[in-house]
Amino acid sequence: MMLISQNLNKISYIQQNDEFDYLKNLIKSLEKGICMGILLHGPPGTGKTLLAITLANAFNAHYYIIDGSPDLDRRDIEGYWEIFNGETQFNYGPLTRAIDDANKEGVSFIIINEVNAIRESEQISLNSLLSENHINLISKGFERYELNPKSKLVIIGTLNKGVIGINKLQEAFEDRFIVSPEINYPIKQKEIEIATKISGCDTNLAEIVVDVARQIRKQALKDFSITKIFSTRLVVNFCIVVSCMSPKFLRHNIENIIINKLGENQEEKKSIAMILDGKMFEEKLNRLLKPEENSTVSEKTELNLVEAEEQKIVSIMKEQVDKHIQAYSKTSVFKKNGDIWWKFFEWFWRYNRKKLRDYIKLTRKLRLNILYSSSTGKNYQYNGEITLSYIRWLYRHKNQVLMNFMKIICPIFN
Ligand SMILES: Nc1ncnc2c1ncn2[C@@H]1O[C@H](COP(=O)(O)OP(=O)(O)O)[C@@H](O)[C@H]1O
Ligand SMILES: [Mg+2]
Known part of the structure; x- marks a missing residue:
């Protein structure tokens, strides 16, 4: 008590x-x-x-x-x-x-x-x-x-x-209470932020879970076919459990944390399961959690870069960036807030493909190429060269990785 x-x-x-x-x-x-x-x-x-x-x-x-x-x-x-x-x-x-x-x-x-x-x-x-x-x-x-x-x-x-x-x-x-603030469910972006920060999970995972939580809340308000509410607490707990357990238990987790907990009876459980199916909840999570299984990329054929090579790549790329900045000015590379323009990456891809390819080998250490293949169904390289579409995907979804790498190359960043 x-x-x-x-x-x-x-x-x-x-x-x-x-x-x-x-x-x-x-x-x-x-x-x-x-x-x-x-x-x-x-x-x-x-x-x-x-x-x-x-x-x-x-x-x-x-x-x-x-x-x-x-x-x-x-x-x-x-x-x-x-x-x-x-x-x-x-x-x-x-x-x-x-x-x-x-x-x-x-x-x-x-x-x-x-x-x-x-x-x-x-x-x-x-x-x-x-x-x-x-x-x-x-x-x-x-x-x-x-x-x-x-x-x-x-x-x-x-x-x-x-x-x-x-x-x-x-x-x-x-x-006698002087104030009475109302605390309600957060807006979508905020709830994703809460789930990510509190559970430490990936943003993509939080996004999928929050999306489903909101849909179930909506349904509960609409026709009372679900009486318990999918709370932010439940969102956080689901993200914690799913991100620290093996994906082979995903089905169990969905059933035990969401369906059985929210569903008061068989009817309600069915309604919840239907919403989850409609949103392809399990498939989406599976794709996110088990990228290796869906991947067509064979890793064994690829080289592993040693540190000396990494440094070589970095220094070659540095030269290229410097040249570009001298020819076109700093503002053609960086936005006011220090982020890199997409245009610049495109230019880099066109003229420095080989160097970029080596860099991509570095991103492979983070298994980003596999994640890319599994979430888009495409291969990250074509004819031995990395595709512009993969760079664009990195730029959109893994900006931080790309940025961190560029920070090493462009000390201007710091
Ligand atoms: N705004 C928030 N910030 C951080 N965590 C939150 C937030 N909203 C919900 N949570 C999660 O939900 C859990 C339960 O919150 P709690 O304070 O017990 O809710 P309440 O008292 O409203 O029922 C927290 O431990 C946390 O994991
Ligand atoms: Mg409480």
Whole structure:
């Protein structure tokens, strides 16, 4: 029920707009000596709890997490006195601990998940904390337990308003939270960014998964044939598992992480499976995860470059770039932001094919040629020469690889 912070969480919330900056600023701006409430609402798995934890970490503060439930009793939240071996002793609860921490360290956080699941009668101790900066301990004749005037206590409640809760949030209680930001599903590009950064997976993988997640969400809203929502949490978890497991378990992962989890019954599972099929989900992932299988390129016939050769290629290419820059100026090679113009690569391909071919051998170390073949169905070379189409593909999809290589060649870059 209660978790004491130890900075175990390595991941941080990625903001959709500037909601994190806003809340951080709000907490910073408010005067000392008060307990402030923030109510985050929105559908499950959108990062509400993570946002709260990331805020606490930003202040280097201790935080206590309470998982709201109707079983929760006021004594659990506040802490209570009991007689143990003939002596009275106090058992701390998250509220008393957080007050102590704030009094000692200046600031502390209490995070309450599903705050509407707490019974109304038990919301009272939070009420007095939020409006009068103290609690009245129920176990000791309502003795005051107080926040000192130099400290701040931040209570962040999270809830999903859409859910018909076991307990409604009391209006008077809700009023005591000063702001109530809504956290919803991110826009497509943002969700891809979140999935990529949090799971560490490839962008292409995240893109395929996010696309399907959005389609399933849309369907759920349209005709209720699917009742559970494909959350960002699920997107992230799927990306993590799939990218660290062998592709031979892909089918299992799709079934166990997506279909069985989202589908409440056979009908729902069928609807989900149909959407996945329609999007060629499994095929697309397979192509991405198992490029070797679909490849027609035989690797054994190719040479492996040794370092001395690499250096030779780099220095020859450097000469060519220098010549080009002298003849046509720097701006014909670089954009204002330092990226390389496509036109320049095209020129390079036309006049320095052989050198470029050697460079492509370097990209083979990264198996990019195989990835290219499997995702486009084309061979990366023709008559022993690399194709312009492959260069274009590298330029569009693997820009970073090409850029990094060019950085070695064109020191102007740095
Ligand atoms: N904006 C985001 N930034 C980072 N991770 C996110 C974000 N949204 C969702 N996630 C992922 O979803 C997981 C669950 O988030 P959580 O905070 O528990 O959601 P909620 O409290 O809204 O149900 C996170 O651990 C993370 O993997
Ligand atoms: Mg949560």
